[in-house]
Amino acid sequence: MEKIVQPGALAEVEQLEREILSSIAQASTPEELEGVRIRYLARKGSLSQLLDRIGQFPKEIRPEIGRKANALKERAWAAFEDRKKELKARAQATLLDPTLPGRPVVSGSLHPILELRARIVQIFRTLGFALADGPEVETEYYNFDALNTPPDHPARTEQDTFYLADQELALEWDQGQPKKGRLLLRPQTSPVQVRVMQSHKPPIRVIAPGRCYRRDEIDATHHIAFFQVEGLVVDEGISVCELKGTLEVFFRELLGKDLEFRFRPHYFPFTEPSFEVDARRPGRMFHGKEWLELCGCGMVHPKVLQGVGLDPERYQGFAFGFGIDRFAMILCEVPDLRFFTENDVRLLQRLSPVV
Numbered sequence: 001m002e003k004i005v006q007p008g009a010l011a012e013v014e015q016l017e018r019e020i021l022s023s024i025a026q027a028s029t030p031e032e033l034e035g036v037r038i039r040y041l042a043r044k045g046s047l048s049q050l051l052d053r054i055g056q057f058p059k060e061i062r063p064e065i066g067r068k069a070n071a072l073k074e075r076a077w078a079a080f081e082d083r084k085k086e087l088k089a090r091a092q093a094t095l096l097d098p099t100l101p102g103r104p105v106v107s108g109s110l111h112p113i114l115e116l117r118a119r120i121v122q123i124f125r126t127l128g129f130a131l132a133d134g135p136e137v138e139t140e141y142y143n144f145d146a147l148n149t150p151p152d153h154p155a156r157t158e159q160d161t162f163y164l165a166d167q168e169l170a171l172e173w174d175q176g177q178p179k180k181g182r183l184l185l186r187p188q189t190s191p192v193q194v195r196v197m198q199s200h201k202p203p204i205r206v207i208a209p210g211r212c213y214r215r216d217e218i219d220a221t222h223h224i225a226f227f228q229v230e231g232l233v234v235d236e237g238i239s240v241c242e243l244k245g246t247l248e249v250f251f252r253e254l255l256g257k258d259l260e261f262r263f264r265p266h267y268f269p270f271t272e273p274s275f276e277v278d279a280r281r282p283g284r285m286f287h288g289k290e291w292l293e294l295c296g297c298g299m300v301h302p303k304v305l306q307g308v309g310l311d312p313e314r315y316q317g318f319a320f321g322f323g324i325d326r327f328a329m330i331l332c333e334v335p336d337l338r339f340f341t342e343n344d345v346r347l348l349q350r351l352s353p354v355v
Contacts, residue, residue, distance in 0.1 A: 159215060278293050
């Protein structure tokens with residue numbers, strides 16, 4: 001036989017349902033909604049009290065009253081959560097003032113030095129150069145010995161070079177005979193040239209851009225960390241003519257078509273003969289100077305070629321190197337190298353290498 005629920009008990013549940021759902025719908029603020037929760041849904045609220053009283057109803061109607069009361073509890077909590085989300089969304093929407101001006105979206109960009117490095121790489125690529133890379137932590141062998149740098153050269157002292165450890169590191173070289181040298185932060189990217197000549201046979205035509213480190217006093221034109229680009233060409237029949245032509249084409253493309261050049265004899269242990277290259281632009285000064293020193297260069301020393309197993313009677317080559325930071329100062333027209341490392345976004349946004 002179908003169970004009959006007492007009309008008074010069922011009416012109480014239905015009345016409580018209308019009150020709860022109506023109160024939730026009419027709550028216009030989070031505070032009012034919280035008051036509804038406390039009044040009806042909290043531990044001592046009306047709904048909780050109804051659930052606690054189920055045991056007081058006659059045994060034959062308890063299951064039906066319990067089912068309806070628990071269903072009401074689920075509907076009430078679902079309505080409460082939905083209303084809570086609506087009020088939160090409404091509050092967030094009221095925070096938006098459509099009359100206010102929009103906030104600008106600031107886009108990032110390359111650092112001026114990295115931008116210039118990319119431009120330098122692009123120019124050399126048009127001249128047929130490939131990119132080469134090597135470790136910033138080097139050994140004395142690759143940084144000095146393989147480049148024909150004598151043991152008493154000033155660059156090998158701790159006053160000029162950052163040495164990382166006192167222990168010696170054995171290197172396999174020269175038919176398996178060990179060569180030893182301390183670890184250091186490379187003061188130049190020249191070790192990359194040695195590594196390339198070890199791993200590649202001529203013809204070789206590469207540039208090696210990268211960060212270098214030296215124990216310099218930090219001032220307007222010097223820093224302990226800087227970017228450098230070095231280039232290397234090794235093949236049969238290479239002469240100073242190719243060296244001179246390559247550098248003149250590159251620097252005219254970078255600094256201006258009207259550059260005039262001069263090559264001054266110099267000394268580098270890894271090239272022979274060696275040169276310093278200067279340039280001037282008629283009618284324009286470079287930081288108050290008529291002539292600007294561009295780079296050091298020269299023909300690869302025969303001992304360097306022999307050290308990597310190349311016959312200097314058959315192969316010749318030239319090498320060159322220069323600092324990117326100095327050219328960034330010129331092209332960005334800034335008087336102090338430290339501007340590039342102070343990370344002032346207002347300044348860096350205004351700097352862009354231009355000719």
